[in-house]
Amino acid sequence: xxKKVVNIKNLFHYTPAMLFLVILISVWQYTVNxxxxxxxxxxxPLKVGQALWETKSLIWGHAQITILEISTGFSLAIILGILxxxxxxxxxxxxxxxxxxxxxxxxxxxxxxxxxxxxxxxxGLLPKFIIIIxxxxxxxxxxxxxxxxxxxxxxxxxxxxxxxxxxxxxxxxRWPHALPSLFAGLKIAATYSVMAAxxxxxxxxxxxxGVYLTRSxxxxxxxxxxxxxxxxxALSFLYYTIIMLLTKLLLPWYSQISQNND
Amino acid sequence: MTxxxxxxxxxxxxxxxxxxxxxxxxxxxxxxxxxxxxxxxGSGKSTFLNIIAGIELPDTGKVYLYGKDITGTSGNVGYMFxxxxxxPFRTLEQNVRLGCDLRGLDKKTxxxxxxxxxxxxxxxxxxxxxxxxxSGGMRQRGALLxxxxxGQSTLLLDEPFGALDALTRREMQYWxxxxxxxxxxxxxxxxxxxEEAILLSDQIIVLSKRPAEIVEILDVPFPRxxxxxxxxxxxxLEIKKKLFHLLNA
Numbered sequence: 001x002x003k004k005v006v007n008i009k010n011l012f013h014y015t016p017a018m019l020f021l022v023i024l025i026s027v028w029q030y031t032v033n034x035x036x037x038x039x040x041x042x043x044x045p046l047k048v049g050q051a052l053w054e055t056k057s058l059i060w061g062h063a064q065i066t067i068l069e070i071s072t073g074f075s076l077a078i079i080l081g082i083l084x085x086x087x088x089x090x091x092x093x094x095x096x097x098x099x100x101x102x103x104x105x106x107x108x109x110x111x112x113x114x115x116x117x118x119x120x121x122x123x124g125l126l127p128k129f130i131i132i133i134x135x136x137x138x139x140x141x142x143x144x145x146x147x148x149x150x151x152x153x154x155x156x157x158x159x160x161x162x163x164x165x166x167x168x169x170x171x172x173x174r175w176p177h178a179l180p181s182l183f184a185g186l187k188i189a190a191t192y193s194v195m196a197a198x199x200x201x202x203x204x205x206x207x208x209x210g211v212y213l214t215r216s217x218x219x220x221x222x223x224x225x226x227x228x229x230x231x232x233x234a235l236s237f238l239y240y241t242i243i244m245l246l247t248k249l250l251l252p253w254y255s256q257i258s259q260n261n262d
Numbered sequence: 263m264t265x266x267x268x269x270x271x272x273x274x275x276x277x278x279x280x281x282x283x284x285x286x287x288x289x290x291x292x293x294x295x296x297x298x299x300x301x302x303x304g305s306g307k308s309t310f311l312n313i314i315a316g317i318e319l320p321d322t323g324k325v326y327l328y329g330k331d332i333t334g335t336s337g338n339v340g341y342m343f344x345x346x347x348x349x350p351f352r353t354l355e356q357n358v359r360l361g362c363d364l365r366g367l368d369k370k371t372x373x374x375x376x377x378x379x380x381x382x383x384x385x386x387x388x389x390x391x392x393x394x395x396x397s398g399g400m401r402q403r404g405a406l407l408x409x410x411x412x413g414q415s416t417l418l419l420d421e422p423f424g425a426l427d428a429l430t431r432r433e434m435q436y437w438x439x440x441x442x443x444x445x446x447x448x449x450x451x452x453x454x455x456x457e458e459a460i461l462l463s464d465q466i467i468v469l470s471k472r473p474a475e476i477v478e479i480l481d482v483p484f485p486r487x488x489x490x491x492x493x494x495x496x497x498x499l500e501i502k503k504k505l506f507h508l509l510n511a
Contacts, residue, residue, distance in 0.1 A: 158347050161315040162364050162412060163337020172364065176351040253351050253392040 073132025143185025147178025
């Protein structure tokens with residue numbers, strides 16, 4: 001009962017945005033019709049929808065590859081990020097070695113490194129995984145690292161007074177304390193990962209949404225370009241939603257607190 | 263003698279200057295006694311408790327528990343802070359049993375005693391609530407419970423009720439006394455509140471300003487159980503006056 005009320009409230013919450021979207025699309029359709037804009041320059045929303053429908057199996061084929069790349073790369077980035085941040089928290093010396101490199105890695109432009117990776121590793125999946133890891137690793141590692149820093153001295157004193165070891169403090173306090181921060185990082189990384197996959201495919205691949213995008217663009221099939229954009233956005237949104245749901249499921253205390261603060 | 267410290271001194275570096283917080287403190291607590299420690303702020307009461315709890319090391323001196331040297335070792339006493347310090351990601355029940363989990367005690371026994379104590383504290387309905395869903399008084403009661411369930415017979419309480427309103431504080435004092443009566447804990451209680459000290463303690467230790475030394479050890483002669491109205495009586499006024507002058511000397 002209560003849940004229903006909340007859902008209806010949520011619906012109303014998004015109504016203005018939905019209305020705005022409808023207006024935007026209508027204006028787009030109207031302008032394209034009225035001024036007879038050539039479809040290679042700007043297709044109408046209807047044409048985009050049509051392209052999306054007609055090439056859906058083609059898009060799905062490409063999307064599967066992209067999903068495979070993202071899921072693998074993202075998972076590996078999570079594992080790597082957790083490993084490195086944990087190591088740096090437990091062994092401050094490791095932090096002194098690795099942290100500068102972690103920051104430095106962000107100054108290297110992806111668009112310059114990606115062609116190199118493809119040159120060295122070929123057109124297969126491996127360079128895509130690596131590019132996605134490179135992009136996702138940083139937000140995950142840094143947000144987890146921040147979360148693992150428990151600044152409340154009294155809290156640490158309490159645990160120490162109970163005779164807790166460094167490992168116990170990590171397990172009982174630092175790790176759960178870091179989870180909201182980690183999930184915030186995962187949200188960012190999730191949307192980045194889709195972008196990274198598309199860019200990687202763009203620079204050299206035989207399959208994937210990035211390939212579909214470049215091919216359509218090269219052939220002036222602008223309606224398909226838009227169809228690809230919609231698919232990519234939907235994919236980003238999907239990953240984002242999965243992380244959101246996981247946050248709610250795994251951190252019930254945290255979603256309650258943040259809801260109260262809304 | 264349960265808990266005793268001898269010759270305890272501690273210096274700090276503050277703004278590049280060495281400050282002696284307290285100097286050659288000697289204190290010993292009878293088994294099962296309730297002793298309050300009062301003194302001006304900055305007289306190092308919290309540092310003193312930290313040293314007993316084994317979180318900090320003294321510059322000189324030793325801490326003994328039942329005759330055993332426990333200087334610099336932790337986990338020997340229950341320690342409660344002014345802040346409740348409940349972990350936001352643990353439910354009340356999980357918070358209360360934190361000490362038992364850390365000590366690796368048997369899960370079943372822990373669950374049973376946790377449930378029993380939650381009931382005793384009128385908190386059983388809130389066992390699965392997270393700290394942010396509880397009132398300040400309930401959280402502090404949870405913190406007190408966590409300290410007791412840690413299972414050590416000596417308790418250090420560092421202004422545990424300082425952040426509570428007067429009414430809730432009365433209630434908490436009542437809880438504390440009823441537990442102390444039942445468990446026969448030895449309690450070292452730091453407070454700013456003269457009335458609280460008189461109402462609760464067998465003995466009040468008064469510290470001076472920095473570098474802190476013991477100015478006076480006062481016995482509180484009133485029989486127990488003590489009625490809260492005691493603080494209105496004339497006999498108590500003498501003690502209050504004395505403490506007041508000692509603190510403002």
